[in-house]
């Protein structure tokens with residue numbers, strides 16, 4: 001049984017507690033709950049069984065964020081795959097018949113069962129169309145290999161590439177690149193959803209002043225060495241005529257267009 005200290009839960013640690021209790025009870029870590037999907041009539045068979053036919057998925061699973069969940073059943077051992085796909089006995093017995101296992105590509109419900117907060121975020125007025133099925137959690141998250149947040153950890157270039165695979169306009173390279181892009185798209189956008197247009201983390205100049213405010217007070221708002229106090233009364237920093245191309249520009253070093 002694999003265990004990471006971060007997710008160690010006294011209930012799982014003993015290894016003798018069955019699924020019944022796991023399902024009802026535990027809140028693991030601070031943000032996620034453990035509640036694997038249910039499939040009528042099926043029981044857990046363990047990850048070892050899956051490797052017979054899906055070795056491409058089991059091979060690298062040890063490196064995956066979710067393998068550290070270390071959900072365990074006393075009879076069948078590690079059940080990491082079934083945490084998302086549901087109990088696999090009917091699927092295995094039928095040699096992989098259709099409709100015997102959950103595929104979260106088709107619906108985010110599986111993910112919501114443990115990541116309860118994401119359902120709320122995805123329901124905000126501006127979000128990726130995951131609830132309607134036009135996008136999937138798996139577009140940005142890798143369940144089977146490595147960091148669940150694609151390009152997460154140290155490699156920011158890759159994190160941006162996850163987004164620019166679809167949003168090619170923001171990819172660049174730009175002649176004048178906004179250095180903020182090196183902090184990642186999430187410096188300004190919340191990909192799960194926001195009350196603000198374009199999923200922005202703030203709807204007004206606070207979005208930019210967070211990084212750019214040099215002096216505020218005595219009626220002045222200094223950014224980029226210039227007083228913006230009167231300019232900001234005319235609109236957001238990215239309104240027409242100002243920094244209309246916040247991602248970068250090929251024409252102007254102040255990202256005006």
Ligand code: HEC
Nearest residue numbers: 045049050052053081082085088092095096099101102103
């Ligand atoms: C006896 C072989 C076999 C075993 C064992 C097996 N599968 Fe499958 N599985 C298949 C076949 C065949 C398919 C359908 C063909 C395909 O898409 O690859 C499939 C498809 C799937 C799908 C996609 C289903 C869909 O509707 O899109 C998932 C998810 C899956 N398996 C997960 C698992 C998990 C988890 C385990 C272990 C609990 C497992 N499989 C064990 C043979 C197997």
Ligand code: HEC
Nearest residue numbers: 047050054057058061066080081083084103104105138143
């Ligand atoms: C964190 C949840 C999660 C875990 C854990 C997980 N999967 Fe998946 N699985 C998914 C999602 C999401 C998809 C859909 C991915 C996509 O379409 O890009 C998927 C798709 C699949 C498919 C469908 C075929 C395909 O390539 O799309 C198979 C087979 C599969 N998983 C097997 C496994 C096996 C075997 C394990 C354990 C080693 C496992 N999964 C663990 C979430 C998970």
Ligand code: HEC
Nearest residue numbers: 029031032034035036083084104110111114137141148149
């Ligand atoms: C059985 C419960 C369970 C299911 C189902 C589940 N997760 Fe998780 N997931 C967890 C736990 C527990 C953590 C780690 C807890 C934490 O640190 O917040 C986690 C962590 C993550 C992380 C953060 C990784 C990090 O580096 O911080 C992402 C992203 C994630 N899950 C996405 C998904 C997606 C997408 C799905 C559906 C395909 C899914 N999860 C299904 C339990 C689950």
Ligand code: HEC
Nearest residue numbers: 108111112115118128130135136137139140149186191192
């Ligand atoms: C458009 C891309 C995208 C989609 C779609 C997406 N995510 Fe994320 N997710 C991210 C990024 C990027 C991060 C890293 C957040 C950060 O760096 O601030 C993240 C972080 C997370 C985390 C860990 C941090 C946190 O906010 O708790 C979890 C859990 C998570 N996502 C779950 C999900 C689930 C579940 C879905 C589907 C319902 C989903 N995500 C859909 C891009 C996405």
Ligand code: HEC
Nearest residue numbers: 128129135139140162163165166167185186189191198199
């Ligand atoms: C699988 C493709 C895909 C990926 C990957 C993706 N997006 Fe999106 N994005 C979409 C779609 C589809 C829409 C909705 C477009 C619409 O409604 O017109 C969207 C909308 C947006 C919008 C709002 C656009 C508008 O005009 O309102 C922003 C901002 C955005 N995405 C940022 C991101 C970020 C940041 C990431 C990476 C964390 C990301 N996207 C990853 C497909 C994707």
Ligand code: HEC
Nearest residue numbers: 160163164167170180181184185187188189198238246247
């Ligand atoms: C410095 C803050 C910032 C960063 C970093 C950032 N954006 Fe934006 N983004 C914005 C603002 C502001 C808007 C709104 C522009 C408007 O409404 O004219 C926007 C709009 C968008 C749109 C909507 C299309 C459009 O041009 O209106 C998409 C898609 C988008 N951003 C994707 C991304 C992606 C992908 C990344 C990372 C590669 C990223 N953004 C990084 C600030 C940022």
Ligand code: HEC
Nearest residue numbers: 179180183187207208210211224237238243246253254255
């Ligand atoms: C995450 C931090 C961050 C955010 C948020 C941010 N920027 Fe920047 N921006 C930088 C950095 C770093 C530089 C390069 C160093 C400098 O000129 O201050 C820069 C440079 C600039 C420049 C070029 C300055 C010059 O003289 O070359 C402009 C214009 C600019 N940003 C506008 C904006 C606007 C508009 C927003 C909001 C949509 C914004 N920034 C949000 C970090 C940020």
